[in-house]
Amino acid sequence: MSSMTIILGIALIVGFYMAWNIGANDVANAMGTSVGSKAITLKQAVIIAAIFEFLGAVLAGSNVTNTVRKGIVSPDVFTDPKIFVIGMLAALLAAGLWLNLATHFGLPVSTTHSIVGSVVGFGIVSKGIGAVHWSKIGNIVLSWVVSPLMGGIIALIVFKIIERTILEKDKPVERAKKIAPLFVGMTGFILTLSLVFKGLKNLHLDLSFGEASLIGTGVAIVIYIISFVLLRNVHSKGDEYKSVEGIFRYLQIITACYVAFAHGANDVANAIGPLAGIVAVVKTGSIATTAAVPMWVLALGGVGIVVGVATMGYKVIGTIGEKITELTPTRGFSAEFGAATTVLVASRMGLPISTTHTLIGAVIGVALGRGVAALNMAIVKDIVASWLITIPFAAGLTMVLFEIFKLIF
Template identity: 50%
Template sequence: MEALFLDPFFILLIASFIGFFMAFGIGANDVANSMGTSVGSKAITIKQAIIIAAIFEFLGAFLAGGEVTSTIRKGIVDPNLYANDINIFIIGMMSALLAGGTWLSIASMRGWPVSTTHSIVGSIIGFVLITKGVDAVSWGKVGNIAMSWVTSPLFSAILAFGLYMSAKKLILDRSNPEKAAITFIPFYSFFVAVVISLVTVRKGLKHVGVEWSDNEMYLFIFVFSFVVGLATAFFLRRNQERIMQDGGIEFAFGLLMIVSASAMAFAHGSNDVANAIGPLAAIVSVLDTGVIGSKAAISPWVLLVGGIGIVFGLATLGSRVIKTVGQKITALTPSLGFSAEIATASTVVAATYLGFPISTTHTLVGGVIGVGLAKGAEHLDFRSIKRIIASWLVTIPAGAAFTVLFYILLRIIFNV
């Protein structure tokens, strides 16, 4: 291995702080994806949202974040291209993290809900372009990610539309909707639990050394989901008098949104922590093995850095983007917000399950548009939607441009 530009300990220390900064940006911006609809529908307060998100974002990142991390780390560019340029590779990964974190922080301060997935992908593309040229980028992988710009919001919109229409038919439009809510909402809660436990057991437990057979896995998922559904039924019956009052239906959905918001935060943590720690995991792998492209397992402490950074970011700057997503696309009620959240969580969890990095931002906006269409297109604020889409289009070029800037600066600073 070529001589490193700095002692490995100090490289690791610097990389960890930069990875934390990127995770901070993700927390500050993407918390809106997991909590914006809950706050916008007034099911929970911003303070409650931050507490719930802090717990489940961290659990999602720590238990189920590993699979997508590998895709980001190895998929956009072939690490073997840098086999003889280890210092350049390390500087490039640091630059990509700095670029992503910077753009996300700027967007968060302005309340723009941008895609963190595309922010870091754009940053890595910028590094490859300045060091190896256009042909070195795995454009096929980039194309797959670009396809998700259309497929993930479309799928989420269709699912959200269907979920809300089912709630409308089974509960909201019934002659006795209060009684129907107490009967059917536990089944929705069961579905939420299936979504969250499927990815936890299948993807997450292997990171902590637990291996289950398929039968054991499905038994656990059923039992866990059944208990969650039972607990939901218990809470609804305890609050039966409140539900029977005027507006009680939305109160019941508000209780369910606490479950769905938790699932959304978990799904988001499992998918988006990869964006923060992918380049950091690549640096750790190089320092541990001396080889770029090693298939060494991702260290738990790396997942820890990403998880803590996300929580810290959402607690400090998250409320600004929450307001954009929760209030400006369409007016939300708990039943609408629940449908959008569960559609988003299901889509993101499926993507994580397949190791496919999609944008939670795009997926959620699709879900919110889906429930807006279920109410009627006139309920959508198309000007806000256009502004959000415009911020998406700027994200990849911004990530690439910032990477080029930081790459040049770091090479000068470390004399590489």
């Protein structure tokens, strides 16, 4: 058996391990606020995430992926096929180990930034510091500030609108029946655009902004009408505020399903990109900076994500949903809405932002609506520290693993 065949076998196991860690850490983006606000139970979150993440990964997951993570490292670094394969294997394992460690401590970190850090490590150890495009890394560092800030501001504005137009009025339930469908429609519009631009492009539906907006508007109108009809029969059962939160509970569940599908579509290829690169090199014997992702590799990633959610997802879900601040369905919905809007705007502007960072910012923004005292500053400091460590830790670990794999293979 050739060494390349052995490496491929190991790469399949490591690729599954990476997808497992994405399920364990990243899926909390979709489910953390819904569980924290008691909109759904942890068991329900696992089931919803498993179904929609898998569907997103397999139906709309990228069929072509940038194995070298979007020009982070000069392509001329990758000249020797065997060195490339060993480097990608080291990058995949390093990113997986970092995510595993972060999940163990319940810290939500960025999958994309973990892979970026790993590829940076491979570039440095292969060809030196000059091989890395540091301006790209600068953009990522900038996103650590921009994305949480944008997410937080939008989430806070949305919650304040809900507060002023519904919660502070004389008959909040009657107000919610009229205004909540508008929020549902807006959410449908934003998430449809997100899906069209970030997910469905993988299905070769190359739509213009105008066409996508038209589809988004259609979805928004349909969802608005359905929710308006459903909410017509909702009546206050004593506690008006509890009834309003009950209405937003359903909005949160819809949002969570949508976000899980979009996450599966977007992030599974980030995870298995290096694996797809290894498979392509073993098959063809040559290196390409982009690689086709076979359906079975997407399915492997989808199954890995599902297993990760089911076995370890509760740790990061607990952090986002309960440890940062106390969430209610109205606050949870505001945070999800803020995060989804930020991700859409940023992806249209070509900014490299992390969904994780954006959602954490949105949760913090909603909490600040009640003052700094509503925030658990100790956990916020731990989360920010883990973000700062992600790229250097993944890079350093990749260097070590690369040298070990070179000795072995």
